[in-house]
Amino acid sequence: MTNPFDLGGRVALVTGANTGLGQGIAVALAEAGADVAAVGRSAPTETEARVTALGRRFAWIEASLDTHAPVQGVVDAARERLGGIDILVNNAGTIRRNDALDFTEDDWDAVMGVNLKTLFFLSQAVARSWVASKRGGKIVNIASMLSFQGGIRVASYTASKSAVLGVTRLLANEWAGKGINVNAIAPGYFATNNTEALRNDQTRNAAILDRIPAGRWGDPADLGGAAVFLSSAASDYVHGAVLPVDGGWLAR
Ligand code: NAP
Helix, strand or coil, X not given: CCCCCCCCCCEEEEECCCCHHHHHHHHHHHHCCCEEEEEECCCCHHHHHHHHHCCCCEEEEECCCXXXXXXXXXXXXXXXXXXXXXXXXXCCCCXXXXXXXXXXXXXXXXXXXXXXXXXXXXXXXXXXXXXXXXXXXXXXXXXCHHHCCCCCCCHHHHHHHHHHHHHHHHHHHHHHHHCEEEEEEEECCECCHHHHHHHHCHHHHHHHHHHCCCCCCEXXXXXXXXXXXXXXXXXXXCCCCEEEECCCHHHC
């Protein structure tokens, strides 16, 4: 029987794959058989070593994703270097922490640019290439618990991640009929650079752990199964869904 989770022969473009969740996702997709195009501004040396050790092809496409400017070049580079894109994982993201009373325009724009604007325009560029070649594909957006909750001191992050959920649903509505699956993963609290400030704050760290039924912070490898599922034929009839991978946080 064919394995519906097999990604052999597919190319996955993963943004922000040099570290954290993006690295965990890139390695999981490679374990399932995919070659990986890692897009970002920092050299993904460790990710490259882990992906190539699995016998998969790997390309680093250097780009800063704050603006729309590099988007078409990224898609073209993936086609030139790995022959095309079958899976897009919009993972790159950033966060600014400040009281709402003190939040600046820069705090707002820096987060919305990478977390939302580039996610949309990269999805658009990849989907245009799929529609032009009359084929489908898989888009997986990385949302957050703050796609559902308000959070505190992270105004632009909450705005961006709430919007990621809305845009995921909108794109699913427009593109499901074209054979393009657009879905999201909502990670809970994972031990990465993004959450270092929280983990270093003893009070916040204890409060967060107290609410997680699994009783621990997530490890990037914990996202692998959800990423493979939403990138594979196993999810061909799944559109506009958000899959929490949160140790039970939302169930509380
Ligand atoms: P991370 O370790 O800080 O990784 C963030 C990634 O995004 C890095 O590869 C970073 O590249 C890249 N990035 C940020 N700004 C960029 C820009 N302007 N241009 C290009 N690349 C950029 O954090 P993470 O936790 O793995 O975050 C990955 C995603 O998961 C984000 O969307 C985040 O919001 C989301 N998320 C994380 C958690 C969590 O608990 N950790 C929970 C929910 C959602 P550099 O290394 O070059 O900065």
